[in-house]
Amino acid sequence: MKRSRSDLRAKLEYYDRLLSKTILKYQNPVTGLLPAFLFEDGTAGWAENHAWVRDNVYSVLAVWGLATVYRRGAEGEENREKAYNLEQTVVKLMRSLLMAMMRQAGKVELFKKSRSRTDALHAKYSISTCATVVGDYNWGHLQVDATSLYLLTLAQMIAGGLQIIFTLDEVAFVQNLVFYVERAYHISDYGIWERGDKTNHGETELNATSIGMAKAALEAINELDLFGSRGGPSSIIHVMGDEIAQCNTKLVSLLPRESSSKEVDAGLLTIISYPAFAASTTELCDATRTEVISKLEGRYGCKRFLRDGYQTVKEDPHRLHYEPSELKVFENIECEWPLFFELLLLDALIRGDAPAIKSYREKLESVVIRDGSEGLVTVPELYQVPEDKVSWEYQKPHSQDRVPGHKKQHMWSQSLYILCGLLxxxxxxxxxxxxxxxxxxxAAQPDPLVQIVLLSEDRKMSVALKKRGITAETVHRAEQDPTFPIKILPAHYLPRLYQQLGISSKMGLSGRPMQSVGVIGTSQLYHIHEAVVAFTPQFLDHEAFYICLDNRLLVDLIRTDLAYLKANWKLMGRPTMVLPLTRTMMGEEGTWDKSPVFRLTQALVAGYIAGVRVQVGVMADYLDTASVKQLHFIDPVKAASLLDIPQIDTKITRSSMLGRVGRRSFVKVPVSVVNIW
Structure with a gap:
């Protein structure tokens, strides 16, 4: 049933008042930061000055949502004023979190190398000053999901039109935050609930929520211009595709589990649906949702995870950690959080699942707290089993009525309640x-066609291969003719280029650590000012890897990498793999039929290998269809030094640089190869 304009306006005014009275009222006027919760007396008590990064980002989503509504329907000065005020409220909070983290730039630099929990960014800051509020050892600060959530939301807000990043120094810091989270797939952290493993001994572990949020953040912010429409090459964020693929692989192996100590966690709802949408398939998403609902859902919300002792009457509030034997006493009396009804409702709204929308709306409305005097709705943090009913709940789970915890309003939950209502x-x-x-x-994507460029060691080999129906490009060494615009380099050159990314001497940030690059990275072409550069795969790098001397293993590695590209390629354009062929690999010409490498080239020419579609051709034919990444953040003089190419003209516009990568620009242009033999 279509509602009248007056009805919609009344609803909008209601949510505007609800937001103002329950969230914006408690925002610090100087920093814009928010407390995570309110007690029954309307204050945050001991946490009055504590602003959690994660909670603040979730809390401001409702503000952003309402600002978007006003901006879209800005009729009259009043609505335009409200839209602008709400947008700047969002910007203020996001920038305060950024400033708080930038003060810890030294920790970011250390963490890139150490991955140590003591070098982690703090999980919470002072509401009034953005300074730290607890020591490095007094809290479980290493929470990759919180930093990733900030990056993801930052990317979404910038894409939505907000101007949050102002300077190139801030761009450099955000780029280093990408380096901070990009290896989430092997960073053990304290997770979304800050306590680490289930036994509460302060031990870190790999968490699916952290890995999934990092994957989502990396995908969202990759190639994003942080200055929006006002930006240029220097304000673009770069992410290595291999890091995203590694996060995805680890996430798939974990789901529907959260970690090794937790069977399943309701926090996974943030990964499979809004805001991360990190699950790679609908089947995996559905399986995880079903697992959460079947094992954790109750009458008042969902448990965070099984045997969660937080805020139960059996938990000793004077001790931070549990004994393993204690976990049994929390079974069946775990607190239930209305927050997860909101996440399930939000998920149902996005999927358009009408029965689920109706069901979770009714469940949610039954657990919110209503203020009779003002007609306001607040969402408590959790519901707990009263002490006098614990024994009955042990005997028959979900049979006893629960009461709200001491935190009568949970800002994160309050924000999602408003967001669900607006939607x-x-x-x-x-x-x-x-x-x-x-x-x-x-959404399902077609399998990529992998473009293969075979490079013969000399013209004689190229002619011999041609007679056998195999196209192999003949190349000359760069030292003989250094002016060719297409360079093919060994894989170890690529990390050197990325070391120049995110450098800020003023903040003591050194750029990306020197780390090897996977097959996704080497299967792209790179446009560096006027030069176009391709790289051979990492396993063919003689300086770094001796295995390339074993031809049978080499063939297996090529097959494996092709299968990996098929499973993980998500970039625009086709992957392009450059494979040099040497006489050492092929053997004597009369014995080629016995060579594993020669048989591999025959399979490649046939167009199908290891379940992957491939196409063999020359580089000039692939420039239109290849995936090309722009690396114009590198100083031209530095690029010339790193790549051994002539100094590059810097007076080139962004549009002209993009236009030069095309078949017409490079047809019949020879290819130059440096040190790949």
Whole structure:
């Protein structure tokens, strides 16, 4: 039933008042930061001055959503004023979190190398000053999901039109935050609930929520211009595709589990649906959702995880850690969080699941707290089993009525309640809070066609291969003719280029650590000012890897990498793999039929190998269809030194640089190769 304009306006005014009275009222006027919760007396008590990064980002989503509604329907000065005020409220909070983290730039630099929990960014800061509020050893600060959530939301907001990043120094810091989270797949952290493993001994572990949020953040911020429409090459964020693929591989292996100590965690709802949408398939998403609902859902919300002792009457509030034997006493009396009804409702709204929308709306409305005097709705942090009913709940789970915990309003939950309402009432569209279309990331994609460029060691080999129906490009060493615009380099050159990314001497940031690059990285072409550069795969690097001397293993590695590209390629354009062929690999010409490498080239020419579609050709034919990455952040003089190419003209516009990568620009242009033999 279509609602009248006056009804929609009344609803909008209601949510505006609800936001003002329950969230914006408690925002610090100087920093814009928010407390995570309120006690029954309307204060945050001991946490009055504590601003958690994760909670603040979630809390500001409702503000952003309402600002978007006002901006879209800005009729009259009043609405335009409200839209601008709400948008700047969002910007203020996001920038305060950024400033708080930038003060710890030294920790970011240390963490890139150490991955140590003591070098982690703090999980919370002072609401009034953005300074730290607890020591390095007094809290479980290493929470990759919190930093990743900030990056993901930052990317979405910038894509939605907000101007949050102002200077190139800030761009450099955000780029280093990418380096901070990009290896989440092997960083053990304290997780979304800050306590580490389930036994509460302060031990870190790999968490699916952290890995999934990092994957989503990396995908969202990759190639994003942080200055929006006002930016240029220097304000673009770069992410290595191999790091995203590694996060995805680890996430798939974990789901529907959260970690080794937790069977399943309701926090996974943030990964499989809004805001991360990190699950790679709908089947994996559905399986995880079903697992959460079947094992954790109750009458008042969902448990965070099984045997969670937080805020139960059996938990000793004077001890931070449990004994393993104690976990049994929390079974069946775990607190239930209304927050997860909101996440399930939000998920149902996005999927358009009408029965689920109706069900979770009814469940949610039954657990919120209503203020009779003002008609306001607040969402408590959790519901707990009263002490006098614990024994009955042990005997028959979900049979006893629960009561709200001491935190009568949970800001994160309050924000999602408003966001769900705006979406359900039709005031807000999901695309407006997901401008990067993360929700479409699970859509099936066609398998990529891998473009293969074979490079023969000399012209004689090229002619011999041609007689056998195999196209192999003949190349000359760069030392003989250094002016060719297409360079083919060994893989170890690529990390040297990325070391120049994110450098800020003022903040003591050194750029990306020297780390090897995977097959996704070497299967792209790179446009560096006027030069186009391709790289051979890492396993063919003689300086770094001796295995390339074993031809049978070499063939297996090529097959494996092709299968890996098929499973993980998500970039624009086709992957292009450059394979040099030497006489050492091929053997004597009369014995080629016995060579594993020669038989591999025959399979490649046939167009199908290891379940992957391939096409063999020359580099000039692939420039139009290849995936090309722009690396114009590198200083021209530095690029010339690193790549052994002539100094590059810097007076080139961005559009002209993009236009030069095409077949017409490079047809019949020879290819130059440096040190790959």
């Amino acid at each position: 359900e009432e039709g005031l807000l569209n999901i695309g407006e809070i997901d401008p990067l279309n993360r929700r479409l990331s699970m």
